[in-house]
Amino acid sequence: MFSADTGYWQDGMSVNTNGGKGVGMEENRVQTDQNTGQETVLVTGATGFLGEYVVKRLTGKYHVLAMGRNTEKGRHLETLGARFCQADFTDRSSGDFFRGVSYVIHCGALSSVWGKWEDFYRTNVEGTDMVARFCHQYGVKRLIYISSPSIYAQKRDQYGIREEEAPEHNDLNGYIRSKLLAEQVIRRWDQKGLETVILRPRGLIGIGDTSLVPRLLAANRRTGIPLFRDGNNLIDLTSVENVALACELAMTAEGAQGQAFHITNGEPAPFRQLLEQFLAAVGEKPRYRKLPFGLVYGLAALLEKYWTVRELPGEPPLTRYTVCTLGYAQTMDIDKAGKILGYCPEKTLEQSIREYGVWWRKQKKSRTAATRGDMETHKPCQVTKVKLYQCGSCCNDVAFVYRGLRRKRRVFPARVALIQHKRLGNLLYDTGYSMNIFGKSPFLKLYRLLNPVSLLPEEEISSRLAKDRIGPESVDIILLSHAHPDHIGGLGQFTGYDLIAFPEVIEALETPGLGKLVFRELLPPPGHIKNCRTPRQQLREHFLCRYFDKVYDLLGDGSIIGVKLDGHSLGQMGIWIPDFDLFLAADACWGRDLIRVTPAMRLLPRLIQADFPLLLDSLRRICRLKREHPEVQIVFTHDQGEEGTYG
Secondary structure, three states: OOOOHHHHHOHHHOOOOOOOOOOOHHHOOOOEOOOOOOEEEEEEOOOOHHHHHHHHHHEOOEEEEEEEOOHHHHHHHHHOOOEEEEOOOOOHHHHHHHOOOOEEEEOOOOOOOOOOHHHHHHHHHHHHHHHHHHHHHOOOOEEEEEOOHHHHOOOOOEEEEOHHHOOOOOOOOHHHHHHHHHHHHHHHHHHOOOOEEEEEEOOEEOOOOOOHHHHHHHHHHHOOEEEOHHHOOEEOOEEHHHHHHHHHHHHHOOOOOOEEEEEOOOOOEEHHHHHHHHHHHHOOOOOEEEOOHHHHHHHHHHHHHHHHHHOOOOOOOOOHHHHHHHHOOEEEOOHHHHHHHOOOOOOOHHHHHHHHHHHHHHHHHHHHHHHHHHHHHOOOOOEEEEEEEEEEEEEEEHHHHEOOOOOOEEEEEEEEEEEEEOOOEEEEEOOOOOHHHHOOOHHHHHHHHHOOEEOOHHHOHHHHHHHOOOOHHHEEEEEOOOOOHHHHHHHHHOOOEEEEOOHHHHHHHHOOEHHHOEOHHHOOOOOOEEEEEOOOOEOOOOHHHHOOOOEEEOOOOOOOEEEEOOOOOOOOEEEEEHHHOEEEOOOOOOOHHHOOOHHHEOHHHHHHOOOHHHHHHHHHHHHHHHHHOOOOEEEOOOOOOOOOEEO
16 A cells, blocks of 8 residues: 555565475376365465465365465465465466366466556466466366456445446556456456456455555554545455455356456445554554645656656555545445355454454564574674775666666666774775776676776775775775675785685685686785685574574674575675664665566576576565564665765
8 A cells, every 4th residue: 555665675576586396397287186086276376465375275175286486485385285386377387287277266466556567467467368378278177366356446435336347447557457457368268168257355454464554554654644534434354364265165156157256354444443453453553644635646646657757666655546545435245255156254354453463463572582582692782883885886777687677877886884893893895896897808898898887096995994094904804795896806905804705705716717707807916815714603593594594693793694695696695784783685686776677687687697596585585584674774785875874
């Protein structure tokens, strides 16, 4: 509903990975499980909020294939008894998973109030057509398609909406438009002989929700929730367990073929009342901003236009759909689902809200306790200041780097972090470019051709430090994220220091080569580095271990924690500075404004990555950290904006 800074970090940014384990395509060949005789159900979007609940409901009754992209969630689904199929339903290579399947429940979608039309069309329209095509090709008995009542959104109150009142067109946003077109796709395949059922569940709530309630909480904490007409507009919500029930019923219900059904709890209530129930459950006090609807709707339209013209990342602070949702009543008639599907909600809103509140408080308590315990164990309060310097930059056209973007030159700053430590003095994280980058070797010329570099002598790290009256002799430790030119350039400007990096990075320094993007001409002269040290003290209980596989105490006092971020470079190291809730993530992404488009990286820049699927996996882990800990400040080396000082 609402835009927040966390919008950069949502799963809906299409960050995915092809790594991890899951059932192979050749393994799914039979109509029934050979051991139990159960029919097979394929659930797309199984690693999403609804998909997980559908899988949970059907396991034990059916042989469940859970298709998704999140390997971590996939492993969890396998503990429930499902078989994880790591695949993207928009990819033709996923077709073999449909072989031998009796029923398909298509939960997968790009669900967002804002985004590019081509993304919505590719995922929600073309992807749905591909799913239906595979169902028809492999003789699937019935396809259940999860649509959305957002297709009804308008600037007016609507009560008891019936299924046949669905509009043919609604251009309020790209998501709505794509869902209407997807329903048309489903109906065409139904006419070709594929049995289909469309479900339109309204406003899903339940334990594990990462969209509705978190967005409400973020808006409430940030600016307050816009309130129109005193919040008396009636709205419908649906316990996610009830939607899973409807999916199960729709698979076999007689007379359901070719039909669409509304799914809600059948408990419409005023928006303000429901909001206050949710906030009370999670222990928050409501903050309202009473605003005139017409003025805010006009402002939302202007913001949408501005975001579109300027091609700004994330979503606008307000959208027309959000304003309509907050300002007008919308209730759904579910009689048809009751009569044909036999649908009767099993869980009440009161139960769902109460359970969500208990879960939320427990999660918050455990996160807080883990963080506090970790900080006490590892003795923080050692870092007094962190200052970021821009030591040169390169420039490139984002359209040449990422598919789907318009041509636009973007500056990629090369940032260095000065870390001032109570006990150890001045430390550096990376060293930026140096003037050596303008050397005459053919490899350096090729690098500059592909990445035009901008650097003045006064921008080198030694000069930047000198302006702050910090001499190079005071730097005794340099933490190196990885060995690319914009990170190692300044190593030769310091002497007698310890270099701390993961073994893969040290090996790259010892055996430079074009394939590693490590150039001999940029390496420090012999003797400048006193010792090369690799992280040895691996942590097992640190809260970061929930997000990353390799977590190390770099200095032995808990003040700087190293995290392995493989992908862009093998052995790339991000660092966590607990004193400032600061996570420096190097080149795990080339800027927070580019998170959403990272999976659409073109072939040439992909070849620069050591392991592209691992890069996406590392980025997903960072996004999860940010979503679950909004207080964490995440900085990528090439973020745009001010240099920044902490402390």
